[in-house]
Amino acid sequence: MANVPEDLHYSKDHEWVRVDGDIATIGITDYAQNSLGDVVYVEVPKPGDEFAAQESFGSVESVKAVSELFTPVSGAVVEANETLQDEPEKVNQDPYGDAWMIRIRMSHPGEVDSLLTAAEYEDFTKAETD
Amino acid sequence: MLRQIGLNSGELFSSIPEDLRLRRSLNTPAALSEIELLAGFEQMAARNAAAYRSSFVGAGAYAHYIPTIVDHIISRSEFFTAYTPYQPEISQGTLQTIFEFQTLVCQLTGMEVANASMYDGSTALAEAVLMAERVTRRSKVIACGAVHPEYLEVVNTYVQHAGIELKHIDFDSRTGQTSSALDQALDEQTAALVVQSPNFFGCIEDIAALADKAHAAGALLIVAITESISLGLLRSPGACGADIVVAEGQSFGVPLSYGGPYLGLFATREKYARQIPGRLVGEAYDKQGRRGFVLTLATREQHIRREKATSNICTNEGLIALAATVYLETMGRRGLQEVAQQCAQKANYAARQIEKLAGFSLPFSAPRFNEFVVRAPGNARELLSRLASDRKIDGGLALWRYFKDRPNDFLVCVTELNSRSAIDALVDGVASVSKHKDTRTQS
């Protein structure tokens, strides 16, 4: 069973969002890293890049697949996790911690409200597996 | 077997609608025995008079010595009847070979990463242009007019729907090198500058200076090479600051074979590794820690990234890359240097002799490797055609084929295979047919 921390928000594209004031930290879920398999490369944007919600902000690659990363919230990137460049395996090891991908200063913090709760996300992934 | 699986012969193709099935024999030749077939091909081969003459034609395809072991090794079943090495446990022969090939290409070009091959030099150049657009996100590409004309045609075909503007700049008609018109052409929209060295006229470009100019505008420098033997002697494009190097690898142990199969070499900087088109082989280890090799960074490729792939290439020139690897390892460090020096020395000798002939001149002043342009006193096509019929010598390529404003110019190529006596016969032949022709025209 995939790990789904209670205190985060989730998207149907399998990203998680941790909110701290108007800053949102974004990464991919345990369920997502597990279905991808061994992650070998993560491409993240540069600080300053701006994205609208649902827009692709980068990609994550396993040996034989590429998945695009979609930001669940709009805003400007304030920090990107450069360490993933050298240690992409962190995405498999610690998806909710060390493997955060970007921090965004939200332009529409209200967008968070439309995201899934942990329980809703768990149901969503269950439905997807069936 | 049909009976065993419960079918009769009429049912084998039952899934093809009746009206689509071919109800007659194909109108292709009837079966031939080995004896008949060989006789037929021998007969056709005999009609290729050019294959049996002393030749000084280069221009993108070069006759070089091929050590006997090259054909022996590429004729091994294990290499030539294998597929793409998708199953590394039973493909290590192919994979390790490609790893060595990639290494050799890096060493020769002075670059950091090389792929497992492209179709040929011309398509490798087209892919380089597309890559430069991806890397820089700029849309203008400037190509020097002294790049092989057929390469430029291929680039044009590839980029015609890619939103890339291909701009040609003239070569300097005095030196034969990229002209200073370049300085105006380079701007902040330029993704890449494309030059060839030695260029189509055999002239060596000042790559280091061109790299500085390209980089000053924020553009990449793409260097194309058609005569890869030159790498045995000339400063590597990598050492001169090139960002992408593509080359035709045919000179490395591959027969002329009327234009193919040849071998596209593609090399670049490490920071662009994920933008490379085509296959890459990398080192890998198994659970016991044994070293092996495997296709890697495959997410760039069409079978995974589909329309977003770095290229549509799948099948490349695997066996030809093997031929080149065997060639390069057999000739080795000293052999590559010696063959390159022989080419340069012999071509220079031929150029000196021809330049002495009355009425003949060498129109370009830049330093050359093993090809040079000769200006004849009259029409070059007529001269070469008479040389072929009277002396059985193919004396070069009339530039008229690509440059209609140069009717008297022809491009001569000399390699280690052209002996001094063959060169002397060329010089003598050129002098005599041109004199003979002059008399006829005057009378």
Added chain:
Amino acid sequence: MEPTNITKVTTHISHNEGLIFERSRPGRVGYRLPPLDVDELPLSEIIPKEFQRDDDLEGVPEVSEVDVIRHFIRMSQWNYSIDLGMYPLGSCTMKYNSRLNERVARIAGFANLHPLANEQDAQGALQVIYELQQCLAEITGLPGISLQPAAGAHGEMTGVMIIRAYIDARDGEGASANRRTMLIPDSAHGTNPASAHLSGFSVKTIRSTAEGFTDLDHLRELCSAGNVAGLMLTNPNTLGLFEKNIKEICVIVHDAGGLVYMDGANMNALVGVARPGDMGVDVIHLNLHKTFSTPHGGGGPGCGPCCCTKELEPFLPVPRIVRTPTSRGSDAVDPSRENAAEFKLDFDCPQSIGRVKAFLGNYGMMLRALAYIQTHGHDGLREATEAAVLNARYIAHGLVSDYEKPFDAPPMHEVVFTDKRQARKGVHTLDIAKRLIDYGFHPMTIYFPLIVQGAMLIEPTESVGHQELDQFIAAMRAIAREALEDPDLVLNAPHTTRIGRLDEAAAARKPVLRWKPKQAAGAS
């Protein structure tokens, strides 16, 4: 069950052999050139010092000829190959590569011929191209042929660019700009969307039906948008099934103003039996390295002829190879024709998409393919197709009791199974493929087509006999039993190769793509 308790067709030899760079010793050489026979000048008088290499080619190996031979012969023995046994890669058509074809390609009059030789001095070489064009036109039912593309994907790009050029010419600049959608089934080879993209098309995916065919309703729906330039379809499709509605599919696309491109990768199911031109297809590519037996060479070279209708012919790559009536022919009246070459390069093609490759294409492959066609003759070509389809049907029949066969329709030359039953025990397609290696076979194509979970696509070709098919079926059935009784045995396969499964994730995370000298290795 012991891993060694099986009947294996071959054994893998595992010599130790490092990289050539590790064998290199200063001063060792494996070549000799004749001494320079012209008056030598100081090198710097020929080429200024600043243009000369200053690294003395450091790192390039210094080895003897024996070193090179042993190096490659040892490595060769780590490879599986068609000449060792069955190579059932679906959609790859790994058939026997005749040695006669190799001999033909090495005849001096072809091998030593320069691509820029004058036409009249290369008549035999041009005749080969012309005759092969004629044969391929007859086999495909499509009269316009270009042999210039170097491989399948290259032929695809050529074909799609031809569609684009045709539509641009037909509709005019403005109108054609609204027709930029290429339809591609979800079961297609990845090269199809990549080639479409290169030609400036955006890709729309068509669903397949549960039976494994193109979904006609979805096709109609997508075509109704009015922006469809064409459809790229493989037939038989990548599930090995003949698209029985192909005629209707072509009509739907044509009525919507689009053209139909057929990926000819699976032509080995059709040669002499059915012709794309008769189905309504407008343009296809062939793979001479599949259907016409030119060797795969560990990944190439190939040759991907593009074949099209009369209407599309003006758009084919330049130059075309054409035949002109000779002075001995019927129209010998024109005396200026007296010395004219019979076979010519035609550069006068104003509507052409342009050149896709320098010179005339992978000529050596053309020689081999023509030799294949002549060796087989018209009857032999059809017999080969029959045998290829029969063999696939035989395998389908032999494995259906042990493996899940997702589609009921009878397969053509290849058949797809899945790992559905084995997956319950945790054994997946990759494991089955690796275990097959222990039985002495090359694995089938795995995880393709993408729409079939755990796909195993098996194409035996005509080059295997009854006995070898039985051995293959027995091996596959034994693996199915092992998956039930001793899954770990399969999960850890292969057991009999020089190396085990490689850590591909680690290789991709920190790619090492070239050898470096020891002292430099630490620096980077």
